Amino acid sequence: MQPLADRLRPKDINDIVGQSHIIGKGKIINKILENNTIPNMILYGPPGTGKTTLANIIANITNKKYIKLNAVNCGVKEIKDAIDSSRQDLFSYNGIVLMLDEIQALNRKQQQSLLEVIEDGSITLIASTADNPYFVVYKAILSRSTIFEFKTIERKDIIKGLNNAVKKLYELYTYENINVEDDALEYIADTCNGDMRSALNKLELVFNLGVDILSNSVNMTLDNAINCSGVKMLNYDRKGDDGYSILSAFHKSLRGSDADAAIHYLARLIKAGDIQAITRRLLCVASEDIGLAVPQAITITEACVSAALQLGLPEGRIPLAQATIYLATCPKSNSVITAIDMALNDLDNIETGDIPIHLKDAHYAGAKKLGRGVEYKYPHNYPYNYVEQQYLPDAIKDKKYYIPNKNKNEIAFETYWNNLKNIKK
Template sequence: MVSLFDSAGFGKDAPRPLADRLRPQKLADVVGQDHLVGADGVITRMLAAGRIPSIILWGPPGTGKTTIARLLAGETGLAFEQISAIFSGVADLKKVFEQARIRREQGRGTLLFVDEIHRFNKSQQDSFLPYVEDGTIILVGATTENPSFELNGALLSRAQVLVLNRLDADALNALIRRAEMFERRPMPADAAAREAMIGMADGDGRYFLNMLEEVFAAVPEGAAPLTPETLARTVQKRMPLYDKAADGHYNLVSALHKSVRGSDPDAALYYLARMLTAGEDPLFIIRRVVRMAIEDVGLADPEAVHQALAAKDTYDFLGSPEGELAIAQAVVYVATAPKSNAVYTAYKAATERAKQTGSLMPPKIILNAPTKLMKQQEYGAGYRYDHDQPDAFSGQNYFPDGLGRETYYAPVERGFEREVRRRLEYWAKLRKERG
């Protein structure tokens, strides 16, 4: 009698997914990571030297982290243990450590592969330290998140971080050739559809192989190859890799900000579109654009911050998707505005000076004297009302008497600050003339 489990294709003899069937059998077969497993790769040199340290593999999904760990164990003769930080707890770790200890007493080492290692908390990460230090295990951790932020410094200091690249077009084309050899026929898609599939994969080899499997299954041998239009009906396009609480979020925010600072509206629009397409909160982006207008444009174009704030009001009024055009307009305006961080730099310098000088009193000439005693102490004595002076400028010193006059703000020769600079130079001339 055939069980429901077997009829659904999940029996022990059920075919494995293409991604599993095409899994490399040796490190040199891993595509897209030549800097690690190529002829002169880091891991290749480690194996040649006969010494494998604990490793953290950091890279996007589907780039070969699990495969490299498994093959590394095979090529070193180490026992391979695999756990996931998502499903494992302290009890699981204790069991793995004890089994590794027993193997070590029997003369065999253990390579412990921990998937999503950044999901372990601090105390769980600390539990690895004694077993890594005494050689009971060689730890290979895999993470999609920046280890600098997600892993303990103590654990990082005992491991070497190796970065895996997202798979480029050459690597994905290599996977196509392997799949064609396995299926014994060309992939049933024209050149444009192939290019579209490579774009849809977003550098994820596992996802790409699953998509290839769908294509081979959907198009019988001898049928017309898929075009971009028929491909779209055959496979589901996924959203770009983007986690609003993780690296993808911060990388794109940084890229957007630096493109605006670098006066490149086209690159800025690209990263803006990437963030919006991935589902980023538009109001978060607007807040960042307001910051750019203040921090990187400043008084070189005071209108920039108005444009950024107007984008917020417009988005609130229109909503999505129409309101997103207002964000794009603000991004382009700020990107093409003259740049100055003079106010930003001046404020930082003044803040540091204020911390150093403590509670110095302002000069008495600019203090009010609402009481008789304060008048006797000459509060306000000698103050000259600027509007009554020539050019509406008295030139008096407003710094504390014990500090002397200092300069923090140095406007640039760009945009509106060019005019501000001329004013300051004129007032400096009058101040000198009037002593």
């Protein structure tokens, strides 16, 4: 039997739940359909958010021949063959809509070949992908398409969709009563991760478990919802957009000193088992965002990271959480990354000049004849182990790369050196 999610798939734009940023009265998708001017589209977002449903609705409204293919199990030849076999029916249709799921499965050369079938305008491409299209779709296709991002469906919209589905169950079945506990629907909404298809699949399981043949009724209870829900799955692909976004949110929460948010995103990463990405990001934050504000942060973080890698998961979650909370609550400074990036930028963009001759290597015969190191002053031969001399090349001798931030440690070091240099004058 066809899954409930497919049998209840909306056939009207007004029945789609979620995606209120692009679907709804006055929104861009509705306007496109009203004007009947359908561009090539790339629908991008997580599974179960309405991408295929929208493509079906578009094909029906525009009276175009609808071809649906999945790039995972077909190539350009199969796509062209399907289109060629449909062209003979074009006198009955207003063109062809090619719905291509998982477009990222086509390699660059295959995507280039795909251009041929959409160039003349008789084919309207509606491609879908769960990956960021700017990473996986050929630029020439991107330039000929409008990208619409589908977002995970909010809890309230999932519940709305489930209630709509329950009403339609009366049309699909002949049971006298279908009793639904509100807590059951709320539990399904909480555990489907914003995926309407997943929610409907769970609803179908709860429905089947609740069938009582003797009373010719169905009781959809919270207990059944819990029993059939299993483990909540998170959207996470280590090389995909979701993975990078969680890591980005983790890093930015650490930088922003929000320990609660950082722990939340750490939990997502731990659930995904991506311990390597966590440890790399923690070590990076220790230098990039804390740096000299707390110089020992990198040492403490390295110890936590080493412990986590030795323990593995799940025990490794404890030192990872320790490092996360520690880094989030540390004073912040970006003086280290700012200094090195400025220096690297100068190497790429300006003439920095030669190393001062008194700093050049003088540990070989004949070095003094070349003037190498002759005028070098050894700091430890002077009071306070400091003597003023030029270290930067002449072309950039007045450059300032390290600019201390206003935190306890850097203020203390800056004060120390300013006082010492004033004594020397």
